[in-house]
Amino acid sequence: MPPSPIDPTSTPAWSRLGEIMQDFTPDFRAWFAENPGRAEEFSFTAADLHVDLSKSFLTGEVRDALVGLAKETAVEERRDAMMRGDRINVTEDRAVLHTALRAPRGSEIIVDGENVVDQVHEVLDRVYAFAEKVRSGEWVGATGRPIETVVNIGIGGSDLGPVMAYEALKPYLQEDLEVRFISNIDPTDAGEKLAGLDPETTLFIIVSKTFTTMETLTNAKVARAWLLDSLPEEVRDDAVATHFVAVSTALDKVAEFGIDPENAFGFWSWVGGRYSVGSAVGTSLAIAIGPDNFADFLAGHRAMDEHFAKAPAEENVPLLMGMLNVFYVNLMGATSHAVLPYSQYLHRFPAYLQQLTMESNGKSVRWDGSAVTTATGEVFWGEPGTNGQHAFYQLIHQGTQLIPADFIAFANPTYPFETDGNDQHELLLGNFFAQTKALAFGKSADEVRAEGTDEAIVPARVFSGNRPTASIMAPYLSPSVLGQLIALYEHITFVQGIVWGVDSFDQWGVELGKEMASDLGPAIAGDDEALGEQDPSTRALIAYYHRFRDARPAAEK
Numbered sequence: 001m002p003p004s005p006i007d008p009t010s011t012p013a014w015s016r017l018g019e020i021m022q023d024f025t026p027d028f029r030a031w032f033a034e035n036p037g038r039a040e041e042f043s044f045t046a047a048d049l050h051v052d053l054s055k056s057f058l059t060g061e062v063r064d065a066l067v068g069l070a071k072e073t074a075v076e077e078r079r080d081a082m083m084r085g086d087r088i089n090v091t092e093d094r095a096v097l098h099t100a101l102r103a104p105r106g107s108e109i110i111v112d113g114e115n116v117v118d119q120v121h122e123v124l125d126r127v128y129a130f131a132e133k134v135r136s137g138e139w140v141g142a143t144g145r146p147i148e149t150v151v152n153i154g155i156g157g158s159d160l161g162p163v164m165a166y167e168a169l170k171p172y173l174q175e176d177l178e179v180r181f182i183s184n185i186d187p188t189d190a191g192e193k194l195a196g197l198d199p200e201t202t203l204f205i206i207v208s209k210t211f212t213t214m215e216t217l218t219n220a221k222v223a224r225a226w227l228l229d230s231l232p233e234e235v236r237d238d239a240v241a242t243h244f245v246a247v248s249t250a251l252d253k254v255a256e257f258g259i260d261p262e263n264a265f266g267f268w269s270w271v272g273g274r275y276s277v278g279s280a281v282g283t284s285l286a287i288a289i290g291p292d293n294f295a296d297f298l299a300g301h302r303a304m305d306e307h308f309a310k311a312p313a314e315e316n317v318p319l320l321m322g323m324l325n326v327f328y329v330n331l332m333g334a335t336s337h338a339v340l341p342y343s344q345y346l347h348r349f350p351a352y353l354q355q356l357t358m359e360s361n362g363k364s365v366r367w368d369g370s371a372v373t374t375a376t377g378e379v380f381w382g383e384p385g386t387n388g389q390h391a392f393y394q395l396i397h398q399g400t401q402l403i404p405a406d407f408i409a410f411a412n413p414t415y416p417f418e419t420d421g422n423d424q425h426e427l428l429l430g431n432f433f434a435q436t437k438a439l440a441f442g443k444s445a446d447e448v449r450a451e452g453t454d455e456a457i458v459p460a461r462v463f464s465g466n467r468p469t470a471s472i473m474a475p476y477l478s479p480s481v482l483g484q485l486i487a488l489y490e491h492i493t494f495v496q497g498i499v500w501g502v503d504s505f506d507q508w509g510v511e512l513g514k515e516m517a518s519d520l521g522p523a524i525a526g527d528d529e530a531l532g533e534q535d536p537s538t539r540a541l542i543a544y545y546h547r548f549r550d551a552r553p554a555a556e557k
C-alpha cells in the first residue's frame with residue numbers, strides 16, 4: 001500500500017501560492033516587457049517537442065511555488081514508484097507500467113518476481129510477425145485471399161488510442177490495407193463499417209482488456225455472424241480461425257468466444273486500458289504502419305518517459321504542464337482545458353485525451369478512501385485548427401470562462417500545397433501563431449478606437465487577452481513524435497493525479513451505468529413487472545420508446 005496521499009492544501013507551497021494569488025494579475029504585455037528573455041526562459045525541449053509556456057501563467061515565482069508543490073506532494077517519488085512497478089493503482093492493487101511497454105529489450109522491471117520487459121518483447125515480436133504476415137499477404141482468409149481490410153472491434157481504451165493513431169499516421173499506412181473501427185453498441189456503427197466489405201479479405205481484431213465488455217462482445221458476434229453468413233458455405237467451418245484474432249488480458253475468455261489462443265495477443269493488468277495503445281491493443285496500428293514505424297512510435301513514448309524520469313523539475317515539461325493545470329484548476333478556477341491540434345491528422349487526439357485525462361482524474365476520493373481536498377479533473381475538449389476558430393474560439397477569446405489551451409503544430413506539412421503563391425501550410429501556421437498571440441496580448445479599447453470603430457461597439461470588439469496557452473511544436477508528425485505527445489499527456493495526467501491524491505488508474509465510476517443498463521433489459525424488452533419497478537421518469541421514457549419504436553405500419557404489433 002503506497003503512503004497516504006499528501007493533502008496539497010496543507011503544504012507550505014500551497015500557502016505560498018495563496019500569497020502569490022493575492023496580487024496575481026496575469027499581464028503578458030507587462031511580463032514580456034519586463035522580461036525580454038521570457039520566451040527563452042519559459043520554452044523547453046522534451047525529446048523532439050519544442051514547448052513554449054511563455055504565454056502560460058508561469059512566472060518565476062509561480063514556477064518555483066509549483067515546483068515546490070510538486071516536491072511537497074512527492075510527485076517525483078510517486079513517478080519513480082510507478083516506473084519501478086510499485087502497486088500504485090491502490091483500489092485495484094495493481095502496478096502501473098504502461099512505461100514498460102516501451103522499455104528497451106534487455107532492460108529490467110520486476111513485477112511479482114518476473115521481468116515484465118521480457119514479456120513485453122515476447123508479445124511485441126509475435127505482434128510484429130503477425131503484422132508482417134498480414135502486410136505481405138502471407139496471412140490469407142478462408143478462401144485463400146490476402147487481407148485487404150482489418151476491422152478493430154473495441155471500445156474506450158481498446159478503440160480510442162488505435163483509431164486516433166491510425167488517423168494521425170495516415171502518411172505511414174500501407175496503401176493496400178485499410179483499417180476500420182467498430183466500437184459503439186449503436187448497430188449503426190457495425191452496419192456502416194461492415195457495409196461494402198468483402199468477407200473473404202476481412203480480418204477482425206477483437207480488442208478488450210477484460211473481454212467482458214458488452215459492446216465489444218456484441219459487435220464481435222455481429223461480425224462473426226456477418227462473416228459466416230457471407231462466406232461461401234464450404235469454408236465457413238474454419239473461417240473464424242483465419243478471420244478473427246483477439247487482444248486481451250483474459251485469454252481464457254478469448255478461447256470461450258471461439259478464437260484460437262494461438263491467434264490471440266495478451267497484455268497485462270498493469271496496463272490501463274486508456275494507457276494501452278503501445279501494447280498489443282495497437283495491433284491494428286502495427287499492421288497498418290508496419291513494425292518499424294510501430295517501434296518508432298514506442299521509441300517516441302520512451303524518449304518522453306526518459307525526459308519525465310530524468311529532467312530536473314524546473315525543466316521537466318510533463319511536470320511543469322501538470323502543475324500548471326493544477327494552478328489553473330485549483331488557484332484560477334478553470335473547469336476545462338482545450339487541446340487544439342493545428343493538424344487535421346490529429347482530429348481524434350482531443351477525444352483520445354478525454355478518456356486519458358477524465359477517466360484518470362475525474363475522481364472525488366483519494367487513493368486512501370478519504371475525500372479530495374481540492375477540485376480535481378477538468379474537462380478536456382478540443383477540435384483541430386483552424387476549424388475551431390470558426391466554431392468556439394469566440395468563447396475562448398471573449399467569454400467569461402478561463403480556458404487554458406494547448407496548441408499543437410508541426411513545421412512540415414504532408415501536403416505542401418501552394419495556392420496563389422501562398423504556401424498553404426504557412427497559412428495554417430499563421431493562424432497557429434496568431435491565436436496564442438491574440439489570446440495573450442488581446443486588443444485594448446484604445447486600439448479598437450484607433451481603428452475608427454463606432455464607440456458604441458468598442459466594448460464588444462475589445463479583447464482582454466491574458467488568456468493562457470501552451471504551444472507545442474515538432475518538425476513533423478511522425479510515429480515517434482506521436483508517441484512523444486501521447487506520453488507527454490500521460491505524464492501530465494499522472495502529475496495532476498498525484499497532487500490531488502486520486503488513484504488515476506481505476507475507473508469505478510463507469511460501472512453503475514453499465515449495471516443499470518443491463519438491469520433495464522427486461523423492462524425495455526416489454527416485461528411489465530420489470531417496467532413497474534422503475535422510477536417514473538425511466539418508466540415514462542421506456543413507455544415512450546415502446547409507443548414509438550417501429551412507428552411504422554407494423555404498429556399493429
Ligand SMILES: O=P(O)(O)OC[C@H]1O[C@H](O)[C@H](O)[C@@H](O)[C@@H]1O
Pocket residue numbers: 155156157158207208209210211212213216273274359507510
Ligand atoms: O478493453 P475493455 O476491457 O473492453 O474495456 C474498454 C473500456 O471500458 C471500460 O468501461 C472503461 O471505461 C475503459 O477504461 C475501458 O478502456
